[in-house]
Amino acid sequence: MLKQSLKLMIPGPIQPDPAVLEAMGSPVPPHYGPAFTDFYNETLSLLRQVIQTSGDIFLMPGSGSAGIDACLGSALLTGEKLLVGINGFFGQRLVAIAESSGLVTVPVTAEWGQPLRSADFAAALDAHPDARAVAVVHLETSTTIANPIAEIGALCRQRGVLFFVDAVSSLGGLPFQMDDWGIDLMASATQKCLGAPPGLAPVAVGPRAWESIDRVPSSNHGWYTNLRVWRHYAEDWADWHPFPITMATNNVMALNASLKQLLAEGIATRLERYRGLALRLRQGLRQIGLRPYTPDEMLAPVLTAAYGPAGVPTGKIVSYLEREAGIKISGGLGALKDQIIRIGHMSPTTTDADIDETLAALRTFCEQNQGAP
Incomplete structure (x- = not known):
């Protein structure tokens, strides 16, 4: 089901x-x-x-x-x-x-x-x-x-x-x-x-x-x-x-x-909104001890990747968020399998609250797997 x-x-x-x-x-x-x-x-x-x-x-x-x-x-x-x-x-x-x-x-x-x-x-x-x-x-x-x-x-x-x-x-x-x-x-x-x-x-x-x-x-x-x-x-x-x-x-x-x-929102306005979501997510990731995969000057406004806690396959993070928080994020592909998580914020419906909810679930995972930062 x-x-x-x-x-x-x-x-x-x-x-x-x-x-x-x-x-x-x-x-x-x-x-x-x-x-x-x-x-x-x-x-x-x-x-x-x-x-x-x-x-x-x-x-x-x-x-x-x-x-x-x-x-x-x-x-x-x-x-x-x-x-x-x-x-x-x-x-x-x-x-x-x-x-x-x-x-x-x-x-x-x-x-x-x-x-x-x-x-x-x-x-x-x-x-x-x-x-x-x-x-x-x-x-x-x-x-x-x-x-x-x-x-x-x-x-x-x-x-x-x-x-x-x-x-x-x-x-x-x-x-x-x-x-x-x-x-x-x-x-x-x-x-x-x-x-x-x-x-x-x-x-x-x-x-x-x-x-x-x-x-x-x-x-x-x-x-x-x-x-x-x-x-x-x-x-x-x-x-x-x-x-x-x-x-x-x-x-x-x-x-x-x-x-x-x-088009009613305006392409430039929407792109700037996406960028704000990306920056909010990156700041929150750093606060819970997860390092973004790219520096801020190379950010993609609609998608963010980050390394997981040391020694933890990131597939465990993906499974935990889906099972415990009802949030679906992605893991790494190819050479980055089990090394990074990928969080999409490319939906027009994504809000600051969605970013914060995802960060809260990630914080709980990190506290359970490496101690609070």
Whole structure:
């Protein structure tokens, strides 16, 4: 039996606002016809303001990984070379997704806990002049590191290579300007900073990306995630069915509600609110003897990681908070398994009180496992 009352303090899915859940629970509308098509287009218009792009946007039912698969598989041919930034678990995931389409990946690495550097991508492009694209995770949730995508995007534009950004965990929670930062392709997900339930992967495609996509044979890497298929329906069936599949209508309704909340609050205002939550959490962690994984100048406003008490596998902390306090946090991934905890504060509904409640539960755990600090 699932616990229905868990407080979600994880890096997604988040707990949406009640109005968003109410929209999700509305009667199911038909996914075609003028009424829903107008509503769908309104939702894309709202999303365009968050992504900051004049390019094309699609809502692909599925996880963020479906959107990533669509971007990489549509824009590149089997055997083409892709530089992939790796400084955490989800950079490694980009490699796995790219290689599933037969792409040749070249890693551009940084130590876990450190951001990627544009200078390293410049050196990699010098060493691999045949590389066609660069792929980077914006917010690497395994380490809470935000990578400098504006700098990397400027480099990609200068060198004439495509730039793909995994914005699954960042869109709506970190500054993001697709067009101004030279991003050609972007994939995100609704269940994190966008404030909606899981189920949709927003994908944005710029004009340089379409040039690359249009030279790829239509049978290159599948049908469902082929962005040319999505464009065909968006254009040829625009007046009644602008997508190639049965759209997840209630997910679109929830996303529409969450985007209206975000834009009504103001993106800058919400980002500053998230930053305040992060600073409150970091101060509290230090007070109970838990050291944040990154210094404050490298904080991610929507996600915080910290080391556990010495000698205590952090999986014990995760289990304790869920069992004893009804609070769900996350542990470390990959190389950081059982070394850190990760606390998400990317929901629009997260408050100071949620931060304080989480800190109180962590304090109790620490008192029981290492003595009060």
